[in-house]
Amino acid sequence: MQTYVIRLEQTGMQDVDKVGGKNASLGEMIHQLTDAGVRVPGGFATTADAYRDFLSFNQLTEKIANLLDSLDTNDTRALAETGRTIRQWIVDAPFQPELEEAIDTAYAEMMQERECAVAVRSSATAEDLPDASFAGQQETFLNVRGLAQVKRSIKEVFASLYNDRAISYRVHRGFVHSEVALSAGIQRMVRSETGASGVMFTIDTESGFPHVVFITAAYGLGETVVQGAVNPDEFYVYKPTLKLGAPAILRRTLGTKAIKMVYASEDGGSAVETVDVSREDRNQFCINDADVEALAKIAVIIENHYGRPMDIEWAKDGDDGQLYIVQARPETVKSQNSQAVIERYLLKEKGKVLIEGRSIGHRIGSGQVRIVYHLDQMHEVQPGDVLVTDMTDPDWEPVMKRAAAIVTNRGGRTCHAAIIARELGIPAIVGCGDATERLHNDQWVTVSCAEGDTGRAYEGRLAFEHQTNSVESMPALPFSIMMNVGNPDRAFDFQSLPNAGVGLARLEFIINRMIGVHPKALLNFDQQSRDTRQIISRRIAGYASPVDFYVDKLVEGISTLAAAFYPRKVIVRMSDFKSNEYGHLIGGDRYEPAEENPMLGFRGAARYISESFQDCFELECRALKRVRDEMKLTNVEIMVPLSGLWAKRVTSLSCWPKMV
Known part of the structure; x- marks a missing residue:
């Protein structure tokens, strides 16, 4: 009989083919790094066998393959329709009895230890390889309560393997759809709704400088930071002096943190909701210096264990005040770039600044503004347009590839939009506040991320220069x-x-x-x-x-x-x-x-x-x-x-x- 469910602490990086990259990494940290002070909430995971047998049990394997064989992923409307159809097939299908029983037993054991809400997260078997980023392709469900909701969320996670971006990404990176399986991780929730959460990288995300930890933080549950729904606080911590025990925080940038995600009331229609943050809380950093340095130390421990730069999601519990790690995966953009080649973009002229925000990358792009509010407007974006929106969703990746540049109202440097823009090599300015109001369709703009932390959109088509030099040839x-x-x-x-x-x-x-x-x-x-x-x-x-x-x-x-x-x-x-x-x-x-x-x-x-x-x-x-x-x-x-x-x-x- 196949193993359909496994406790997280029983897994490790040798089990990526069984429980996917994220869940294998969680298990690895639980049994390898707990003694070093890295706290990871426990739980269980469904296996790749459970997913594959689920599709076979419902005769979906060939049905899905046949539908995808005829798909042109560059046709965004066809991509959206195909993905929607496959996801609905999966959500409507019943679990095979053996998987249903395994989930029932594992969840009962988990609740026997302590009744709590859980997060249900995706973990793909081809995910989080050092040279491939699946950031944001699959779903995460927070504050899930009760067995029925857990089962529903697991199906939604299974279905998210066929989100639009996931389908497109696999095609363009040469992954065979049927060879990628999904594991659902069911993990105890950290009470960050009354605390804070965020993302940290053990490398500078813009330059690839390896001696800092870059931390973003906001109030409440971490999805607002990951999704780019808030402009978070930012911190840089210097690893060498951190190791010496000296004060090591190099930079602090206060984010607006206008909203936070919290648990919804039990009689509400959803498990979570966003609420406004008070002006007093917005005007102060959401974590203190001790938290920042403690997070950086945890990040270095994780990086040293894996031997490569890491992308880590963390949460601070508002009840016990402790810091927890809820995800850790390899950084897949800057760590893959050659340090032997120096690339420079230089503006040759100046113009009127229309909007400013946080720059992503060091490139420059120009084009006509195309303001998009909803996913169903993606077909309006033409190759070479400047995509302007409130915030992007990972499903927007197929249309982001067409853009000469991206500008968003909300988001920080560690959100999915930023990660995808770096991956695609597209200049992006995030967290502009009101770009969708100050820019207008068909307006020509030049987006410059080549002037430091601040990215600027200039009026008109400005001349710029692109230089590439090899350090070795100097x-x-x-x-x-x-x-x-x-x-x-x-x-x-x-x-x-x-x-x-x-x-x-x-x-x-x-x-x-x-x-x-x-x-x-x-x-x-x-x-x-x-x-x-x-x-x-x-x-x-x-x-x-x-x-x-x-x-x-x-x-x-x-x-x-x-x-x-x-x-x-x-x-x-x-x-x-x-x-x-x-x-x-x-x-x-x-x-x-x-x-x-x-x-x-x-x-x-x-x-x-x-x-x-x-x-x-x-x-x-x-x-x-x-x-x-x-x-x-x-x-x-x-x-x-x-x-x-x-x-x-x-x-x-x-x-x-x-x-x-």
Whole structure:
């Protein structure tokens, strides 16, 4: 008799052909990594044999094959109709008696331990191979209660093997439909509805930089992050200093987190629902620094066990406060790219910025806008169009392949839309907020993801250049070259170029891009006008105080540069804004003198020792001390601009960092 059900803890990576990639990985972590501190909720899985015998029992195997044989997956309407038909056949079919009995027994044993809601997840036998991403192709059902609902969800999971994207993906990647089977994982739910959840990668998703863990987080159940329904909080953690026990969070970006997914009331029509997040909660990070570093440590443990970059879904239980891992699979895009080839896209001209969001990839694309609200509009998107929508579903993959670029209102860098865009090599901007309102059909736009973390859609067709260079073909030089890097957003990308470190990193670039507020306006926040206080308050949301915001953002910018190039030297020049440039910062007009020639005016070292600016300079020194002394990024060295006669007075100030 075939084995139709198996407990997760009885499986491992040797069982991918039995329970699929996701379920095999869960079992592997339960019995291999629990002692290392990795918590994985238990449960059971149906096997590939159960799925295949289910199809045979209902005489669906040949019926499905015959329908797919005549399908042209490039015909999106035919693809949708074929997929819908097959899925309905599967959902309407009864379980074979042996499978029904096995599910009954396994579920009863699970509930005997502790009555709880479960998640029913898909796990394909060809899924999550290191060079193939099945992200989001199959279904997940949350807060499933009672045996009848579990059985219904298992059938829905079986049927999801024939979602539109899954069918199309298998065809284009050369998988034979009948050779891919599905396992349903029935796993205890983590109470993240009252906590938080998200996704983390053990590699930078945009550059492939391997020494960071990239974490996204939002309130409630994790599907909102995975689906791209929210703009989540983001964190970068540096692995080498994490290992040393030093503070290791390099970057924090506060997401809007406008909604969260929670359990629906029992008399409701669905198991989960989305609700608005309060303004107070939106304006703070949903997990603290201790959680971020704990998650990063777990991610590194998992990565070391599997020996490759990983894509991991996590959840924080709001009841017990513990962190749990609910999925782990190989990262399948950046880890497969050659580091020996440098690809660059460069805008040759500028235009009016129409919309901004989080950039996915480093490419540029232009085309006519095609706004799509529903799946049944997919046929309207023509090759070379710029697809604009609220958020994408994995089933949209067949039409995403046609697009020159993708723009969405919602979503973060770890959602399915972002993963698919990277996989297809298409520039995408996610989390724009109101792109579907600000752009209009047939409008020509140029979508640039080549300018750092922020992606921009420009008006019109702008000229751009595509360069491809082989590192191996570059001639050896008789001298070392240090780089000028002003934008921390590009540090992980630029570090892959041949270099001997950073010869100049201007602090004013960090202040301008990441802070945007005059330091005096933050030091004297209560003295600002009401309008200025409101503008500043929006900027500093998530940070303990205005001054903490300034120092923390300086630390984030400097430490990102230092970590990207470590152990190579990074020379950071203290701020050297001219008075008119300081005046353009928020709140700066009341603190800066009017000078006829600011180039030769109140700037550099002379400014640092002035009584009117010394407290601002102290904040810069505080940030540099933290990077070097606490974060242990000792490759940072300091440059004082326009010092001359003032150098000795600057270095004698009590706030000056001592270079040990």
